[in-house]
Amino acid sequence: MQAQVSGDEKRMWRGLLSLTVLWLTASPASAYIAYVSNEKGNTVTVIDTEKWAVTATIKVGQRPRGIEFTRNGKFVMVAVGDDDTIQVIDAKTQQIVDTLPSGPDPELFTQDAAGKILYVANENDNTVTVIDIQKRNRLGDIQVGVEPEGMMISPDGKILICTSETTNMAHFIDTTKREVVANVLVDSRPRFAEFKHDGSELWVSSEIGGTVSIIDPVKRAVTGKVTFNIPGLRSEAIQPVGVGITRDDKTAFVALGPANRVAVVDAATHTVTKYLLVGQRVWHMAFTPDEKYLLVTNGVSNDVSVIDVAAQKVIKTIQVGELPWGVTISP
Amino acid sequence: MIRHLIGAIGLSVMASHALAAEPLEVGIGYLRHAGVKETLSLVQQPAENNGTAGARLAIEDNNTTGKFLNQHFTLDEVRLKGGDDVANAATTLAQHDGFIILDLPADDVLKVADTLRDRGTVLFDAGSKDDRLREEDCRANVVHVAPTRSMLADALAQYLVWKQWKRWLLVVGSHEADKLYADALRRAATRFGAKIVQERTFEDTGGARRTDSGVTLIQRQMPVFTQQAPAYDVLVAADESEVFASYLPYRTWDPRPVAGSAGLVPTSWDASHDQWGAIQIQNRFIKLNSRHMTALDMQAWTAARMVGEATSRTNSGDAKMVFGFIKGKDFSIAAFKGQRLTLRDWNLQLRQPILLADGRMVVSVSPQEGFLHQVSELDTLGVDRPETKCKLK
Numbered sequence: 076m077q078a079q080v081s082g083d084e085k086r087m088w089r090g091l092l093s094l095t096v097l098w099l100t101a102s103p104a105s106a107y108i109a110y111v112s113n114e115k116g117n118t119v120t121v122i123d124t125e126k127w128a129v130t131a132t133i134k135v136g137q138r139p140r141g142i143e144f145t146r147n148g149k150f151v152m153v154a155v156g157d158d159d160t161i162q163v164i165d166a167k168t169q170q171i172v173d174t175l176p177s178g179p180d181p182e183l184f185t186q187d188a189a190g191k192i193l194y195v196a197n198e199n200d201n202t203v204t205v206i207d208i209q210k211r212n213r214l215g216d217i218q219v220g221v222e223p224e225g226m227m228i229s230p231d232g233k234i235l236i237c238t239s240e241t242t243n244m245a246h247f248i249d250t251t252k253r254e255v256v257a258n259v260l261v262d263s264r265p266r267f268a269e270f271k272h273d274g275s276e277l278w279v280s281s282e283i284g285g286t287v288s289i290i291d292p293v294k295r296a297v298t299g300k301v302t303f304n305i306p307g308l309r310s311e312a313i314q315p316v317g318v319g320i321t322r323d324d325k326t327a328f329v330a331l332g333p334a335n336r337v338a339v340v341d342a343a344t345h346t347v348t349k350y351l352l353v354g355q356r357v358w359h360m361a362f363t364p365d366e367k368y369l370l371v372t373n374g375v376s377n378d379v380s381v382i383d384v385a386a387q388k389v390i391k392t393i394q395v396g397e398l399p400w401g402v403t404i405s406p
Numbered sequence: 407m408i409r410h411l412i413g414a415i416g417l418s419v420m421a422s423h424a425l426a427a428e429p430l431e432v433g434i435g436y437l438r439h440a441g442v443k444e445t446l447s448l449v450q451q452p453a454e455n456n457g458t459a460g461a462r463l464a465i466e467d468n469n470t471t472g473k474f475l476n477q478h479f480t481l482d483e484v485r486l487k488g489g490d491d492v493a494n495a496a497t498t499l500a501q502h503d504g505f506i507i508l509d510l511p512a513d514d515v516l517k518v519a520d521t522l523r524d525r526g527t528v529l530f531d532a533g534s535k536d537d538r539l540r541e542e543d544c545r546a547n548v549v550h551v552a553p554t555r556s557m558l559a560d561a562l563a564q565y566l567v568w569k570q571w572k573r574w575l576l577v578v579g580s581h582e583a584d585k586l587y588a589d590a591l592r593r594a595a596t597r598f599g600a601k602i603v604q605e606r607t608f609e610d611t612g613g614a615r616r617t618d619s620g621v622t623l624i625q626r627q628m629p630v631f632t633q634q635a636p637a638y639d640v641l642v643a644a645d646e647s648e649v650f651a652s653y654l655p656y657r658t659w660d661p662r663p664v665a666g667s668a669g670l671v672p673t674s675w676d677a678s679h680d681q682w683g684a685i686q687i688q689n690r691f692i693k694l695n696s697r698h699m700t701a702l703d704m705q706a707w708t709a710a711r712m713v714g715e716a717t718s719r720t721n722s723g724d725a726k727m728v729f730g731f732i733k734g735k736d737f738s739i740a741a742f743k744g745q746r747l748t749l750r751d752w753n754l755q756l757r758q759p760i761l762l763a764d765g766r767m768v769v770s771v772s773p774q775e776g777f778l779h780q781v782s783e784l785d786t787l788g789v790d791r792p793e794t795k796c797k798l799k
Contacts, residue, residue, distance in 0.1 A: 180686075180689075198686050199686065199689055199690075201470055220470055220471055220474065221467045221470045221471065222683065222686050239471075240683060240686075240740070241467055241471075241686075241687075241711075241740065242467075242470060242471040242474070243471070243715070243718070243740075244471070244474060246474070255474070258474040258475070260718060260719070263715075263738055263739070263740040263746060264683075264740045282740075283738065283740040283745065283746040284738065284746070285746070309782065309783055311745040311746060311782065311783075311784075312745070314745075333744075
């Protein structure tokens with residue numbers, strides 16, 4: 076015999092169910108902390124990715140740009156170019172606790188997988204500075220092209236990529252020998268480099284050239300290019316900067332600067348599938364560790380757009396400080 | 407035996423030299439007249455190495471890139487003195503250099519262009535703003551890096567119109583260059599909907615630019631010169647000859663802003679420009695030359711960088727090949743102006759945004775928003791393809 080379920084009971088079950096759903100969606104699955112460097116404001120904005128709200132604004136040195144969490148998630152490093160140093164923020168207390176001895180005008184940097192060595196691009200003297208993060212000392216310099224900027228380490232840790240903006244090259248640097256071992260010419264003003272997670276491809280964005288070069292890291296040669304075409308927009312306004320590739324290496328996101336859009340790119344075919352309208356002059360980006368969301372910095376509109384990665388939609392805009400530049404999210 | 411040993415050492419030294427491939431040598435010439443013109447403002451007085459300092463920085467930048475590609479660039483500078491023949495000097499330079507940067511008046515540019523026409527030397531006009539060099543007198547072997555007077559005037563006009571300062575009082579100097587600039591300003595007013603309510607000529611009656619108590623005199627002269635004008639929004643001065651324009655700001659009879667040759671000045675570069683990575687080249691320039699970078703420095707830098715860029719792309723120092731690439735559709739150059747610069751294929755003029763600077767800050771950058779064009783918004787500045795009189799041969 077089947078028990079009759081009364082209308083009241085049904086309502087109650089439904090209520091409980093929806094409560095559970097609510098509780099599930101509200102669960103802190105995405106409770107990360109994002110740090111955004113504001114180039115003109117000389118501040119770092121702290122964002123709670125659960126509430127999508129600004130929780131703190133930290134005063135830092137002059138012209139903060141490159142920003143990254145240490146691998147252990149305890150500190151945030153921010154390059155303050157006009158103070159010729161990298162400041163270290165304690166993620167717990169949100170206080171500046173230390174500085175790292177970068178060369179003059181540090182802009183972007185990257186660290187090795189172990190989080191021990193930091194490689195810094197110094198725009199003003201055409202060098203990459205190598206720093207021991209723990210000991211806070213400088214291990215050496217590597218001469219590269221004019222105006223080094225983009226910095227990325229290959230997934231196997233053997234090669235460091237540095238892009239130089241006026242030389243228009245991706246320099247391949249052997250991380251053990253600390254020597255340039257190859258140079259690949261790309262289009263004008265290369266800003267950013269990103270590897271596919273399987274190490275099969277290196278993507279380098281060219282801001283003035285308006286393209287992303289796909290480089291075979293073994294052949295060390297350009298094998299393809301991502302091009303962008305937005306109807307109604309002049310091609311000079313399409314200026315690719317930040318690149319993010321999902322962990323499954325299937326989808327890439329490219330920030331297009333004053334085109335005010337982020338391109339969604341099929342990472343296998345290297346073709347654009349969608350353009351997402353974001354804020355003005357979009358530059359850098361960071362995924363939440365669960366890859367549900369992508370945060371992008373919009374310099375001219377002073378905000379951060381939150382992109383739902385699966386839905387490929389902008390779901391939120393958060394006001395930050397003046398001229399947001401870089402973003403990093405707690406691991 | 408000792409002699410033999412020395413011989414052997416000598417041989418081995420030579421052999422090891424031969425092992426490293428010789429770098430590709432690319433010579434760039436720089437041809438200009440000696441001396442600099444005097445300006446009204448002491449802070450604007452060009453240095454002796456105005457222009458060449460920019461080219462030198464570009465050579466350094468090219469060589470930093472070149473060391474990864476085994477390419478090496480050199481600069482040969484020639485300063486003409488009174489009586490020197492410009493054509494002879496150019497011919498001598500062309501024996502070593504496939505590329506020559508020119509900072510010369512229009513007639514000299516034409517002389518050099520015609521003398522070297524069959525030689526294949528590529529010339530870069532970094533110093534002459536004359537529209538005629540890109541129009542009726544255009545030459546197929548001259549790339550124009552300097553913006554024209556019409557480009558500068560259009561850049562200024564777009565901003566003044568955007569600002570709703572549409573009634574202009576135009577004051578023109580009495581020299582030929584001033585009149586050419588005034589022509590460009592009149593054309594710009596017509597194109598963008600400004601009205602020149604009156605024109606006045608400021609006669610150059612001679613006199614020193616440096617005097618001990620000149621300021622008292624000027625303070626009396628300028629209000630008188632500008633009084634009884636019809637209602638106007640902005641005084642636009644055409645004074646390339648540095649006779650009066652810098653005396654106008656704050657001294658006009660009516661309280662009005664000044665633009666053109668003083669006040670708000672359209673230019674290819676300014677020492678205060680720091681956007682779009684420009685701070686980096688400003689820093690490099692100051693480090694190398696211990697002074698600020700001028701528009702002519704930037705034009706010369708851009709010219710030498712164009713050679714470097716095309717050489718790195720073609721992996722060739724051959725003038726014909728490099729020139730082919732520069733004229734091709736894939737060529738662009740990054741020059742800290744927020745977008746790529748390309749060549750107008752009909753007259754080899756470099757498209758470029760124009761800065762509007764007041765001597766302390768960059769006030770704006772043209773083209774202004776809303777001035778649209780079907781090919782490139784940069785072509786809203788200067789003489790466009792449908793109007794050109796140039797036929798490249």
